[in-house]
Amino acid sequence: MPVALLRADNNLPPWRPGLKEVFDAIICDPPYGVRAGGRKSGGRKLLRGTVDPYTVPDDKRTDHIPSTAPYCLAECVHDLLDLAARMIVMGGRLVFFYPVLREDDFVEIHFPEHPCFKLITTAEQILSSRYSRVLLTMVKIGSYTEEIAEAARMKHIEFRENHLKWLEDGNLHSAVFSPADPLLTAADDSKSTKEPKPKYRGKYV
Numbered sequence: 001m002p003v004a005l006l007r008a009d010n011n012l013p014p015w016r017p018g019l020k021e022v023f024d025a026i027i028c029d030p031p032y033g034v035r036a037g038g039r040k041s042g043g044r045k046l047l048r049g050t051v052d053p054y055t056v057p058d059d060k061r062t063d064h065i066p067s068t069a070p071y072c073l074a075e076c077v078h079d080l081l082d083l084a085a086r087m088i089v090m091g092g093r094l095v096f097f098y099p100v101l102r103e104d105d106f107v108e109i110h111f112p113e114h115p116c117f118k119l120i121t122t123a124e125q126i127l128s129s130r131y132s133r134v135l136l137t138m139v140k141i142g143s144y145t146e147e148i149a150e151a152a153r154m155k156h157i158e159f160r161e162n163h164l165k166w167l168e169d170g171n172l173h174s175a176v177f178s179p180a181d182p183l184l185t186a187a188d189d190s191k192s193t194k195e196p197k198p199k200y201r202g203k204y205v
Contacts, residue, residue, distance in 0.1 A: 009040055009041045010076070010079045010080060010083055011040040011041065011042075011071060011075070011076075011079055012040070012041050012042070013083060015087070019086075019087070020086050020087065020144065021086075021087065021088065021089045021090070022087055022089075023087050023088050023089065023092065024088070024089055024092050024093075025088065025092050025093040025094070025095065026080075026083070026084050026087070026088060026092075026093075026094050026095070026096075027093075027095045027096070028080065028095075028096050029096065029097045030073065030076045030077060030080060030096055030097065030098075031071070031073075031076065032073045032097075032098075032099040032133075033072075033073060034099065034131070037070060037071070038070070038071030038072070038073070038076050039068040039069065039070065039071050040068060040069055040070075040071040040075075041066055041067070041068060041069075042067065042068070042069055043066075043067025043068060043069055073099075074156070074159075074160045077096075077098070077112050078112075078152075078153075078156045080094075080096065081094070081112060081114040081117070081152065081156075082114075082149065082152065084114075084116075084117070084138075084140070085114055085115075085116040085117070085140070085144045085148065085149075085152065086144045088140050089140070090140055090141075090143070091139060091140060091141075092139070092140050093137060093138065093139055093140075094117060094136075094137075094138040094139075094140070095135065095136070095137050095138075096135075096136055097125075097133045097134065097135055097136075098111060098112065098133065098134050098136050099131060099132070099133050099134075100124075100131065100132050100133070100134055101130065101131050102126070102128075102129065102130055102131055102132055109134070110159070111134070111136055112136075112156075112159060113155055113159065114138075114152050114155070115142055115148050115151050115152055115155070116140055116141065116142040116143070116144055116148060116152075117138040117139065117140055117141065117142075118138060118139050118141045119136060119137070119138050120137055120138065120139050121135075121136075121137040122134050122135065122136055122137075123135040123137075
């Protein structure tokens, strides 16, 4: 398949049932809520089951604006990994950005995982003194099955509970844009005279 830019709702994928392994690679930048949060189709009433799914009449499609609901990073990444596991060929690549906070104390960073993929490289782009985004490159090493999908769902739940809670409900946005501590201003000024930190750093995993 040639290189293409696809616009669709990954929470409600448009692919026909049974379609598998058609992409050599998926390269994307999921929304993580620092400047713009993710949105998914459906709206709150539809997602809560208050209203049933509906088809927009032909005479209203031209001016119709679909209802949407918030799409958190954890759910977005889970859907991305599930889509990639089904649609990428064996040995293909999944490449996407993932946000991390830059803290003074070293904290081991945990990245999303999936049984069908192996993380092979990471490359950090430092965006500010408070956060970075890491370009993750994964290679597909296993076939997608319903059993794998269930194992991935359980891994996603564990990851969300133990490593991703701080990213939910605007916490990343708050951490990036919250006012600095006035007591640290002088220390920050002294640090500004030091050599600038590199903007990119990467490694093989």
